[in-house]
Amino acid sequence: xxxxxxxxxxxxxxxxxxxxxxxxxxxxxxxxxxxxxxxxxxxxxxxxxxxxxxxxxxxxxxxxxxxxxxxxxxxxxxxxxxxxxxxxxxxxxxxxxxxxxxxxxxxxxxxxxx
Amino acid sequence: xxxxxxxxxxxxxxxxxxxxxxxxxxxxxxxxxxxxxxxxxxxxxxxxxxxxxxxxxxxxxxxxxxxxxxxxxxxxxxxxxxxxxxxxxxxxxxxxxxxxxxxxxxxxxxxxxx
Numbered sequence: 001x002x003x004x005x006x007x008x009x010x011x012x013x014x015x016x017x018x019x020x021x022x023x024x025x026x027x028x029x030x031x032x033x034x035x036x037x038x039x040x041x042x043x044x045x046x047x048x049x050x051x052x053x054x055x056x057x058x059x060x061x062x063x064x065x066x067x068x069x070x071x072x073x074x075x076x077x078x079x080x081x082x083x084x085x086x087x088x089x090x091x092x093x094x095x096x097x098x099x100x101x102x103x104x105x106x107x108x109x110x111x112x113x114x
Numbered sequence: 115x116x117x118x119x120x121x122x123x124x125x126x127x128x129x130x131x132x133x134x135x136x137x138x139x140x141x142x143x144x145x146x147x148x149x150x151x152x153x154x155x156x157x158x159x160x161x162x163x164x165x166x167x168x169x170x171x172x173x174x175x176x177x178x179x180x181x182x183x184x185x186x187x188x189x190x191x192x193x194x195x196x197x198x199x200x201x202x203x204x205x206x207x208x209x210x211x212x213x214x215x216x217x218x219x220x221x222x223x224x225x226x227x228x
Contacts, residue, residue: 004156042221043118043205043219043220043221043222044157044219045218045219046216046217049216089156089157091156100145100162101159101170102147102217103159104149104156106154106155107154107155107156
């Protein structure tokens with residue numbers, strides 16, 4: 001079945017460091033790919049998305065490119081801030097017989113130190 | 115619009131008791147999803163509604179679990195004869211009927227079964 005695998009955390013970085021969180025997926029068909037973020041004490045919210053191969057999603061300085069050939073959707077940010085400390089979830093959404101089903105990775109916790 | 119709301123936010127119950135959770139989606143959203151999230155894991159899909167129709171149920175949703183969305187607006191998730199393994203955060207999300215749209219998540223209901 002469809003699945004998402006992302007790098008285990010926690011990831012600890014100093015402010016202004018470069019961030020990469022790896023995400024790979026397994027899916028039949030052509031899913032849409034998402035990164036959701038959960039800040040401390042808050043609900044999940046969409047960070048960025050890409051709906052087809054080679055699309056790049058971007059938001060708040062974060063980027064991820066839909067790579068069909070490597071089935072990957074790695075999250076990157078050039079210079080992290082303390083306020084980026086959160087849990088990041090990679091997810092895919094694929095149409096199935098009932099509608100659309102979203103599969104989430106296990107999440108990667110990011111700590112950014114001042 | 116106040117976003118997706120869930121009630122209660124916390125529920126502590128004894129094993130064997132029944133519990134019911136409520137989710138109020140964003141008013142114009144046709145789709146409603148229930149997920150379960152345990153510590154250190156991503157949300158696991160439970161079930162999905164398109165208006166009042168329940169289109170898909172995960173195999174995680176045993177016969178002790180039932181969900182309804184009687185008028186296509188709010189939804190309830192009931193767990194009968196709770197077990198300690200049911201302890202988790204139960205998340206509700208909604209989205210408009212526009213392809214594979216972003217999901218908007220509520221704050222969740224944390225269930226503890228003692």
